[in-house]
Amino acid sequence: MIYKLNGIYYDANSYLIVGKKNILIDPGTPGNFEFLKNQIEEIVKDIDLIINTHCHYDHSGSDYLFEDYFDAPIVIHDSEVEHLKKGEEVTVSRLFNTNFIPPKEIIPIGEVKDELSKIGIEIIHTPGHTKGGISLIFEDKMITGDTLFAYGVGRWDLITGDLVELRASIEKLERIEGYIIADIESFPNIPFWKITADEVKKWWNDKELGKTTKISREKALELIKCIKRDNDE
Numbered sequence: 001m002i003y004k005l006n007g008i009y010y011d012a013n014s015y016l017i018v019g020k021k022n023i024l025i026d027p028g029t030p031g032n033f034e035f036l037k038n039q040i041e042e043i044v045k046d047i048d049l050i051i052n053t054h055c056h057y058d059h060s061g062s063d064y065l066f067e068d069y070f071d072a073p074i075v076i077h078d079s080e081v082e083h084l085k086k087g088e089e090v091t092v093s094r095l096f097n098t099n100f101i102p103p104k105e106i107i108p109i110g111e112v113k114d115e116l117s118k119i120g121i122e123i124i125h126t127p128g129h130t131k132g133g134i135s136l137i138f139e140d141k142m143i144t145g146d147t148l149f150a151y152g153v154g155r156w157d158l159i160t161g162d163l164v165e166l167r168a169s170i171e172k173l174e175r176i177e178g179y180i181i182a183d184i185e186s187f188p189n190i191p192f193w194k195i196t197a198d199e200v201k202k203w204w205n206d207k208e209l210g211k212t213t214k215i216s217r218e219k220a221l222e223l224i225k226c227i228k229r230d231n232d233e
């Protein structure tokens with residue numbers, strides 16, 4: 001089972017995978033800690049691992065608080081371990097006018113990938129928004145971090161971002177049939193959106209993808225309508 005947890009303001013969406021291991025994905029900024037912790041504790045009492053889709057502050061800023069509270073280590077792509085450990089510029093905490101407080105125990109994803117695969121979590125390296133960005137697939141759902149939003153892709157102009165890599169990552173995700181776009185703001189109670197590869201391809205061809213990184217409410221409503229239409233057929 002996978003739960004979408006509600007963030008505050010500009011925080012990333014956070015997710016909780018409950019299964020053989022309980023895994024918190026992208027806990028967000030420290031200001032979100034109490035709010036998120038309460039939501040988690042209504043569902044489970046323990047967290048085994050915390051995974052960051054990438055090292056940006058709005059995804060990983062509260063790692064240290066959740067690590068301490070749940071006694072759970074942080075997992076991130078191998079190429080971003082050092083950024084997190086040193087709270088480097090790549091975390092973009094400066095954009096949030098704050099310093100990054102690193103967590104203590106950081107495990108490169110390469111070390112736990114096989115173990116995660118055994119419990120049904122597949123990791124896909126999707127660089128472009130940052131060098132070490134990852135997407136996760138669990139059951140029929142995909143969490144894409146800031147790589148892909150409905151109608152939008154992540155920024156590629158921040159440090160370690162790269163448009164060519166981002167394009168290749170989107171194409172990689174496109175090939176996975178019937179995946180989920182999991183990052184739509186303003187609709188915190190609708191957890192997942194299933195959108196086919198053909199639809200995403202069409203957005204890409206129509207130059208809709210990349211136009212914006214956040215979907216507007218009107219677009220989301222349009223999207224609901226077109227998804228419903230597809231499902232009715």
Ligand SMILES: [Zn+2]
Pocket residue numbers: 054056129146154
């Ligand atoms: Zn980001």
